[in-house]
Amino acid sequence: MSSTNQDTKDSFRTPGNKLIVSNKEFILKYLHYLPLVLACAVLFLLAAWIKIRYTTEVFRVQSSLLIKNESQESGGGSGQDAQRFQELFLNPGQANLNNEVTILRSTPVLRRVALDLDLQTRYYNKGNVKSGLLYGNTPFIFEGIALNDSTKPLSYSVTVLPTGDKFMLGADKTSYNFGEIVEKGGNRFMLVRNPVISFRGFGSMEFEVLWEPLEDAAEDLIRGLKVYQEDDRSTILTLTFESENPTFGKDVLNTLMSVYDTLVVEDKKRIANNTLRFINDRLAELSDTLQRVQGGLENFMVRHHLFDVENQSKSYLEKMGESNSQIKELQVKQGIVDFMLEYVSNKKNQYELVPTILGIEEPAFMNLVNEYNHLQLQRENNLKTTAPNNPLIVGMDNSLDKIRKDIVQALLNVKHAYGIATNNIEKGQTELQTQITSLPGSSIQSLNITRRQKILDDLYSLLLQKKLEISLSSASTISNSRVVEPAIGPGKMILPERQKTYSLYFLLGLIVPIGIIMLREMLKDKVSGRTDLEKNTTAPIVGEIGHSEAENSLVVTSNSRRLISEQFRIVRSNLQYMIGKIDRPVIMVTSSYSGEGKSFISTNIGAVMALSGKKTVIMEFDIRKPKILAGLDLKRKMGITNFIIGKAGFNDLLVKVDGVDDLYVIPCGPIPPNPAELLLDKRLDILMEEVRNHFEVIIMDTAPIGLVSDATNLARYADCTIFIVRDGYTLRKQLAMVEELYVSKKLPALNLLLNDAQMAGGYYGGYYGGYYGAGYRQSKRYGYGSGSGYFDDDKTNKGFFKRIFFFWKSLF
Secondary structure (H helix, E strand, O other): HHHHHHHHHHOOOOOOHHHHHHHHHHHHHOOHHHHHHHHHHHHHHHHHHHHHHOOOEEEEEEEEEEEEOHHHHOOOHHHHHHHHHHHOOOOOOOOOOHHHHHHHHHHHHHHHHHHOOOEEOOOOOOOOOEEEEEEEOOOOEEEEEEEEOOOOEEEEEEEEEEOOOOEEEEEOEEEHHHOEEEEEOOOOOOOEOOOOOOOOOOOOOOOEEEEEHHHHHHHHHHHHEEEEEEOOOOOEEEEEHHHHHHHHHHHHHHHHHHHHHHHHHHHHHHHHHHHHHHHHHHHHHHHHHHHHHHHHHHHHHHHHHOOHHHHHHHHHEEEEHHHHHHHHHHHHHHHHHHHHHHHHHHHHHHOOOOOOOOOOHHHHHHHHHHHHHHHHHHHHHHHOOOOOOOHHHHHHHHHHHHHHHHHHHHHHHHHHHHHHHHHHHHHOOOOHHHHHHOOOHHHHHHHHHHHHHHHHHHHHHHHHHHHHHHHHHHHHOOOEEEEOOOOOOEEEEEEEEHHHHHHHHHHHHHHHHHHHHHHHHHHHOOOHHHHHHHOOOOOOOOEEEOOOOOOOOOOOOOOOOHHHHHHHHHHHHHHHHOOOOOOEEEEEEEEEOOOOOOHHHHHHHHHHHHHOOEEEEEOOOOOOOHHHHHOOOOOOOOHHHHHHOOOOOOOOOOEEOOOOEEEEEEEEOOOOOHHHHOOOOOOHHHHHHHHHHHHOEEEEEOOOOOOOOHHHHHHHHHOOEEEEEEEEOOOOOOOHHHHHHHHOOOOOOEEEEEEOOOEEEOOOOOOOOOHHHHHHHHOOOOHOOOOOOOOOOOOOOHHHHHHHHHHHHHHH
8 A cells, every 4th residue: 555655646746747836836826916916016106107296396407616726827937926926916825625615505605695586585376286486477576564573484375366456365355456565464565466477377376475584595595505526636616406496596506606706806805905904004103113213313413413424334334234134134024023913912903804915924824814814704704694692703703812812922933033033143243343333332323223214114115015016906806716607408307206206116016015925925824725735745635626615515416517526526536546456445534623624525525436336435433523414414313423332233324315326424423422432442343344345435534633533543444544634724834743644654545635725816616616617717827628618607607896805815
């Protein structure tokens, strides 16, 4: 028997066939999900279309701005001449693009843009779903006369009446004329009709007017503006602005570049004006000092009768000429340092700019002055919108005080250095001064006075020269920027992104149902199809039986041509490989637990065996929960338990099944209190001997082997075992027990039978109980033989909606 069983198994499942069948079953298993996946994809594409349809369109407008590197472009040669040329035109040197980006996106600059374009008021035309921004073609203009709180935005819904000369505000039913002063919520304003724009060109007669403070308007511009450097090696900045109205974005960018150009020129002129004011103050002081020195020299020479001092000291002065020239230059510089110290230390100049081009060439000092002037400009800009006690202003004041102290210290250091240099030169003049002392003291005093006068004359001349240079540079001040490409054209639409949205939603339409299907498969712990049996057991599969909705458990009759009847005939053919050489075989039917269709399978296997002309009996050995007689609608009578206890003879047990020749049933009889012990009684051997003598095929319907030991006790009588596994009902973990039973051979010739089997696209039999041809006709993929008359048509085929119900039931 073992050899026959193995041969049968090998004949059913060769490696090549197994792979082909597994791949085919995998495809068929998930193929019926295709309509669900396609339906979800279509729904998500519809959602994408709705999103695109009702998403506000956003356009991106672009322009380019060149920031000139003036230290390289201004020309003027090299060395001192180039430096003086740069000073003449107030060039700041190397451009810092990060600073320029910050300036372009700063609130003060964008506030100027919003003010120039009158962006505090915006108009929207309401549609059925979304509103569109109106710019440049507004049919009326909002004019605020007196606002209750100018720091908070205002919004009014305006409904224009069909006549076109009146309007209503919000839900208020009061109508107003265009040009009439309206008082609402403490605000006084009016709407002025624009006669150039007709209402007929708009989608509706409902509008929305939004007024906001200048600061809020600037913030709105910051959100839509982007400024970045195209290339690290270039000084070109790219400006983009995103808005639902491309004309609006174009005007914003062009106005922004114009405002930026104007601000740069204004800053340069302010620095020049502050420097000129400083020089004028110093010139006035020097003029008074020179007058006093010149008057004193004249009085001294008259009083001491000095008329030829130059000839008297000529020889000595020639020797001291070079050293005196050096001392004079150092003293001039010291004078400039003194003037600068006085200017910086004066509290009146606390918030004034410090001059930068007075000849002090100390790098540390120049860096401090540039930083100080830059911070002064920032403080002045912020004071336009911020109170002096604001933490930002206070912080800037503290920084200015610190830098001012650093400037003073730097000047002191420079002055100290000049003093050291002067002392060194004067030490070299010691010998010459000894000779000069031989001259009259008055001559020496006259020489000192003359030298002081010369120093003051040189300093005065230097300041006059710088004044002229700065006046020329201020008159010729130009911007350090140039528009490379202005904002033009309709702009590029960036929202909605049609291709990206459709692709994303289509992908989601595939991922969502596939994910649900995968999750469902991962969470499924029940047997699903023949593939599960083949993966988890090595036991042969004798057949598959579809679902039956018939009220009577007997579905196999002599004239039945339904699919389920043919499936039982296939099982009968497969069993011949198991029991073909056995005379009067005993077939035991068992399962893991109740509800897997043991009694149904036993009944119909008995029927299909009887139809082959063999006298067959079904023995109701499930004496704990018998179902055979109930399923056949037969009356109960004495049974197996009566025979075992000696209350009935063999002939008293037989019950004929109507409608099927040669088919009998031996019922279980009364349910005993000790079923397991009863099945071990020796009279059961006598009963089985009688049954073998009177019948050609014996079917034993036993209790589930996963719950009780009845089937194991009865296995001694069986030649073949049919183990029932119900599709979608039996737990997968039960297959481990089946494999153990098969490998250990605790049950004779164990074969699996898949009950309630399902196919891709629906259950066997055209959704439970349809006929073979009708069932296959439900799926066009399995239409072979449909309508050919080979099988009976299903005269009670379910309606469309009921088929849909069973389809979704099969999915979930």
